[in-house]
Every structure is written in C-alpha cells, then in structure tokens.
Amino acid sequence: MTYDLNEPAAGHGLDLPGEVHVAKDAEDLYDDLALVFRSYALKADDERGVFHVALSGGTTPWPFYHRLLIDPRFREIPWERTHIWVVDERRVPDDDDRNNFKSLRGSLLEDIPTPPSQVHPMMVMRDDPAGLYEAELRAAFGLAGGDGPPRMDFVLLGMGRDCHTASLFPHSDAIHVADRWIVVNQGPNVTPPDRVTMTYPLLNVARQLAVLCVGSKKAGAIKRVAEQMKSGPDPVNVPITGIQPTDGGLTWYLDADAAGA
Ligand code: 6PG
Numbered sequence: 001m002t003y004d005l006n007e008p009a010a011g012h013g014l015d016l017p018g019e020v021h022v023a024k025d026a027e028d029l030y031d032d033l034a035l036v037f038r039s040y041a042l043k044a045d046d047e048r049g050v051f052h053v054a055l056s057g058g059t060t061p062w063p064f065y066h067r068l069l070i071d072p073r074f075r076e077i078p079w080e081r082t083h084i085w086v087v088d089e090r091r092v093p094d095d096d097d098r099n100n101f102k103s104l105r106g107s108l109l110e111d112i113p114t115p116p117s118q119v120h121p122m123m124v125m126r127d128d129p130a131g132l133y134e135a136e137l138r139a140a141f142g143l144a145g146g147d148g149p150p151r152m153d154f155v156l157l158g159m160g161r162d163c164h165t166a167s168l169f170p171h172s173d174a175i176h177v178a179d180r181w182i183v184v185n186q187g188p189n190v191t192p193p194d195r196v197t198m199t200y201p202l203l204n205v206a207r208q209l210a211v212l213c214v215g216s217k218k219a220g221a222i223k224r225v226a227e228q229m230k231s232g233p234d235p236v237n238v239p240i241t242g243i244q245p246t247d248g249g250l251t252w253y254l255d256a257d258a259a260g261a
Pocket residue numbers: 056057058059060061087088089090100157158159160164165166167
C-alpha cells in the first residue's frame with residue numbers, strides 16, 4: 001500500500017518550525033488534514049497493528065472530526081485498532097460543556113467502532129489525574145517503570161492567540177517540566193484555568209504532530225511564532241515553540257486567513 005505523506009507546500013513564506021501546509025479555505029484544509037490523518041493511521045496499522053492518536057479540544061477541530069466521520073473516503077481508518085488519547089483536559093466534570101472529552105464523544109467517538117477500552121479520557125476530577133493517565137499510557141503501550149515516553153503516531157494540536165498549545169500556557173509551571181508525561185497546570189487567562197495536559201517530553205517523541213489553525217483570529221499568533229523563530233524557540237513566552245519533535249514530523253495546517261495570505 002502506498003501512502004501520500006508528502007504534503008504540497010504552498011508559497012506562504014511563513015518561517016514556522018517544521019512543514020507548513022496552507023489551504024485556500026477551512027473546508028479544503030479539513031479535507032487535506034483528514035487525508036493525512038488517514039495515511040498515518042494506515043501506516044501505523046500496517047507497521048505496528050495499532051494507531052495511537054492524541055486529539056485536542058478547544059473550538060477549532062470539531063469540523064475536522066466531523067469530516068472524519070461523515071466522508072466515505074475515511075471509512076478505511078482502522079478505528080478498531082486505534083487508541084484515542086486526549087492532549088489536555090479542563091478540570092471540570094465530564095458532563096460539563098467545557099469538557100473536551102464530552103465534545104469529542106459527541107462529535108466523533110460515539111460513532112466510530114473503537115473499543116471503549118481503547119478510548120482514554122483523562123480522569124480530571126480524581127486525585128492525581130496526571131499519575132493515573134501516565135499509568136494508563138504505560139499499560140496501553142506495555143511500558144515498564146523506567147521506560148521512556150510512549151510514542152504517539154499522530155498528535156493533533158491547536159494554538160491559542162497567546163501561542164499556547166495543549167494546556168502549556170505562557171509562564172506556566174508545565175513549560176519547565178522535563179521528567180513527566182502528564183501534569184496538572186493552570187492557565188491564568190483561560191476558563192476554566194485548572195487543566196491536565198501532556199508535556200513537551202511526551203509530545204516531542206510523537207511520530208507526527210499537526211498544528212491546526214483556522215481563521216484570521218489566529219494570524220497574529222502565527223506571525224508572532226514566525227517572528228520568534230528568527231531568534232529561536234522561546235517556550236516560556238511562546239509555548240508552541242517548545243514543540244520540537246526529537247524524531248518525528250511537525251506540520252502546520254492553516255487556512256489562508258490564519259496564514260495571513
Ligand atoms: C483546549 C485546547 C487548547 C486549544 C487552544 C486553541 O483545551 O482549549 O486543547 O490547547 O487547542 O486553546 O483553542 P481554539 O481552537 O478554541 O482556538
């Protein structure tokens with residue numbers, strides 16, 4: 001089976017880290033990203049018999065999740081052999097509308113044949129939710145105590161207008177974490193502020209990371225990242241620049257408005 005993983009790069013002139021894929025509008029962008037998602041799913045299934053994917057919340061990705069669901073071209077995604085992880089979660093009950101997993105369940109999970117044992121919400125209202133999720137990662141990846149971080153096959157990230165990603169906020173404690181895969185963190189400028197999030201050590205060992213940004217509201221943040229990269233990464237002030245895959249790919253998926261084109 002052949003995989004088309006080489007995304008065409010449009011002439012956007014954006015000096016962002018990794019690859020940049022710009023589509024003329026959001027509809028085309030969701031399509032392009034869904035094709036790439038399918039390719040990574042089929043490749044992982046072919047090579048390892050399982051596809052581990054971590055998905056973000058926020059407001060941007062829902063039309064993309066919906067596209068995966070309704071478009072017959074994506075029916076061959078091996079959902080039965082897929083594990084669904086959550087990149088970060090708000091510390092609210094799972095029936096709260098601000099809960100990312102609640103939205104994920106409604107927009108995708110309820111309609112795909114992934115066994116419930118392979119769907120991994122974060123237990124954010126429990127004591128030590130970070131330790132619980134790390135234990136779940138170890139069990140699902142068959143890792144022993146001292147083994148290194150598990151490698152996700154595909155991670156979908158978003159980016160806030162303050163250039164945060166996951167729940168890695170500017171000047172927040174989680175930015176500096178080097179010895180954990182999951183931590184509790186606070187975002188002073190977001191609601192709810194209390195979060196549980198994947199850390200850079202876990203995110204940066206992924207095989208492929210995709211950052212999805214849509215609309216002119218994100219153009220300023222995109223420009224700021226490109227500006228920052230002229231002098232190198234600064235995760236404390238521009239957290240998305242801490243996404244530096246150690247042995248994987250990073251691709252930005254932007255529509256023309258977000259790219260400022
Ligand atoms: C969250 C997300 C967060 C999100 C960005 C962008 O829980 O809010 O995981 O990292 O991706 O805040 O959010 P929007 O897509 O709403 O702009």
